[in-house]
Amino acid sequence: MSYTSLQAFAQSHSLNERQVKFIDRLIDSWTGNITTPRYRRMTRCGQEVAEQDVARLVELSILAKDETSGRAFSYRVQQLP
Numbered sequence: 001m002s003y004t005s006l007q008a009f010a011q012s013h014s015l016n017e018r019q020v021k022f023i024d025r026l027i028d029s030w031t032g033n034i035t036t037p038r039y040r041r042m043t044r045c046g047q048e049v050a051e052q053d054v055a056r057l058v059e060l061s062i063l064a065k066d067e068t069s070g071r072a073f074s075y076r077v078q079q080l081p
Helices: 003-012 017-029 036-043 047-059
Strands: 063-066 074-077
Touching: 003 017, 017 036, 017 047, 036 047, 047 063, 047 074
Parallel strands: none
Antiparallel strands: 063 074
């Protein structure tokens, strides 16, 4: 996906800069699952903001909750724009 099409997707779905940065990293070279603390470290935001951002990405079907995780939630990439 090109930077221009990512920006168009972000604008049409009202994504914030953190979410766009995160998706861009996923497109580049992401492997493994995502956790909220990992999202926080990648985007340098607080716990509540990270939870809201991840919930929005789940709502857009970019991430899906991994039901096999233990106590902490983890997410897997479901679909990239």
